[in-house]
Amino acid sequence: QVQLQQWGAGLLTPSETLSLTCAVYGGSFIDYYWTWIRQPPGRGLEWIGDINPAGIANYDPSLRRRVTISLDTSTNQFSLRLTSVTAADTAMYYCARVVAASMMDRRFDYWGQGTLVTVSS
Amino acid sequence: DIQMTQSPSSLSASVGDRVTITCRPSQNIGRSLNWYQQRPGKAPNLLIYAASSLQSGVPSRFSGTGSGTDFTLTISSLQPEDFAIYYCQQTYSIVPLFGQGTRLDTK
Numbered sequence: 732q733v734q735l736q737q738w739g740a741g742l743l744t745p746s747e748t749l750s751l752t753c754a755v756y757g758g759s760f761i762d763y764y765w766t767w768i769r770q771p772p773g774r775g776l777e778w779i780g781d782i783n784p785a786g787i788a789n790y791d792p793s794l795r796r797r798v799t800i801s802l803d804t805s806t807n808q809f810s811l812r813l814t815s816v817t818a819a820d821t822a823m824y825y826c827a828r829v830v831a832a833s834m835m836d837r838r839f840d841y842w843g844q845g846t847l848v849t850v851s852s
Numbered sequence: 853d854i855q856m857t858q859s860p861s862s863l864s865a866s867v868g869d870r871v872t873i874t875c876r877p878s879q880n881i882g883r884s885l886n887w888y889q890q891r892p893g894k895a896p897n898l899l900i901y902a903a904s905s906l907q908s909g910v911p912s913r914f915s916g917t918g919s920g921t922d923f924t925l926t927i928s929s930l931q932p933e934d935f936a937i938y939y940c941q942q943t944y945s946i947v948p949l950f951g952q953g954t955r956l957d958t959k
Binding site: 775776777778789791792825827830834835836837838839840842843844845 | 881882884886888895896897898901902907939941943944946947948949950951952953
């Protein structure tokens with residue numbers, strides 16, 4: 732049974748750095764990509780980026796200057812850092828596992844429970 | 853960027869109804885299309901991948917068809933737990949964009 736458990740600070744002030752971690756329990760860690768998605772209140776899903784087992788990350792172009800995704804294979808965890816946050820970064824943040832048969836054949840099959848991050852002065 | 857357009861944006865239906873949701877990408881994506889269900893307050897749940905493959909554990913009343921620029925998610929007989937928001941997602945490009953969602957509620 733695969734489970735993703737995520738945590739991090741839920742309340743930030745503008746200009747601070749968002750930091751979230753996702754721990755993976757069950758299943759292989761090194762055989763999958765791992766991804767972060769966010770959902771602003773009342774809105775749809777936004778992909779932030781992903782990371783492959785070799786530690787190579789891809790990011791949404793609109794966030795690339797501020798985001799870093801990293802992984803730690805010794806603890807089966809991966810993390811998200813987003814610098815210089817503003818109110819526009821207020822959202823529910825999810826981590827998820829990516830099954831990638833190929834770059835054009837990917838799917839997010841297990842998700843974390845979500846972490847609500849609010850940015851407010 | 854590939855834009856994803858879902859229709860309708862909202863839909864009212866009754867238990868037992870057959871429901872169809874459409875997703876149209878702005879360019880040909882082959883069969884690189886997934887469908888997710890999101891219940892209130894919950895993380896999304898994968899239903900269909902690669903346009904028509906049913907994810908393990910998902911009831912068979914859910915099905916997906918299509919390729920290229922025209923995709924459909926069908927729920928053959930709506931159950932009470934199916935009232936939720938449904939999202940399509942293309943994985944053809946490096947940035948796997950989601951559609952804007954279709955809210956399915958009770959009539």
